[in-house]
Amino acid sequence: EAGVTQSPTHLIKTRGQQVTLRCSPISGHTSVYWYQQALGLGLQFLLWYDEGEERNRGNFPPRFSGRQFPNYSSELNVNALELEDSALYLCASSQRTGTEYNEQFFGPGTRLTVL
Amino acid sequence: RKEVEQDPGPFNVPEGATVAFNCTYSNSASQSFFWYRQDCRKEPKLLMSVYSSGNEDGRFTAQLNRASQYISLLIRDSKLSDSATYLCVVNRNFNKFYFGSGTKLNVKP
Numbered sequence: 352e353a354g355v356t357q358s359p360t361h362l363i364k365t366r367g368q369q370v371t372l373r374c375s376p377i378s379g380h381t382s383v384y385w386y387q388q389a390l391g392l393g394l395q396f397l398l399w400y401d402e403g404e405e406r407n408r409g410n411f412p413p414r415f416s417g418r419q420f421p422n423y424s425s426e427l428n429v430n431a432l433e434l435e436d437s438a439l440y441l442c443a444s445s446q447r448t449g450t451e452y453n454e455q456f457f458g459p460g461t462r463l464t465v466l
Numbered sequence: 467r468k469e470v471e472q473d474p475g476p477f478n479v480p481e482g483a484t485v486a487f488n489c490t491y492s493n494s495a496s497q498s499f500f501w502y503r504q505d506c507r508k509e510p511k512l513l514m515s516v517y518s519s520g521n522e523d524g525r526f527t528a529q530l531n532r533a534s535q536y537i538s539l540l541i542r543d544s545k546l547s548d549s550a551t552y553l554c555v556v557n558r559n560f561n562k563f564y565f566g567s568g569t570k571l572n573v574k575p
Contacts, residue, residue, distance in 0.1 A: 393553075441510075454500050
């Protein structure tokens with residue numbers, strides 16, 4: 352069974368530009384989570400999508416946004432890039448059983464460098 | 467107060483040693499618990515779920531103490547390949563996942 356996939360693997364942008372990151376969840380998983388991990392730091396929760404809707408959002412400015420498509424894949428968009436946006440962006444998916452969401456499985460991440 | 471707190475370490479242990487990490491959580495309504503392992507510059511990988519009765523997977527044992535609101539991970543007979551950062555994850559309301567900042571383990575020859 353294929354795991355969570357993310358694209359691209361690496362990206363270099365300059366300040367002020369915009370970027371779109373993509374994630375495909377494990378087949379059968381309806382929930383997608385996005386996290387930011389700056390070098391040497393812990394995971395910071397960004398966004399959670401389930402069944403096409405945004406369910407929760409972390410403490411990030413509105414220039415971080417995203418969406419989930421009918422096939423449950425997801426995009427993360429970051430506008431007006433700043434140097435401190437340089438980080439590993441991780442996507443995870445989980446499967447819902449009734450009202451409960453099971454453990455998350457992570458993709459390999461997209462490493463974004465902002466110059 | 468953070469939802470999930472972990473000692474960042476590093477824990478430096480020799481091969482073959484037994485090492486244990488604790489993780490505390492602040493909300494008594496937390497429902498499910500997990501340990502993940504993260505290698506340097508890689509994604510976190512699920513190590514094990516933590517069940518109320520405690521559970522074991524080979525050299526790894528996880529325990530949950532709801533009264534004191536902590537979970538633990540015990541690694542026996544440490545291997546060099548166990549060197550990684552161990553993340554504690556707590557799920558509350560069935561849909562909110564909270565990650566600890568991780569405990570770094572270095573296993574030395």
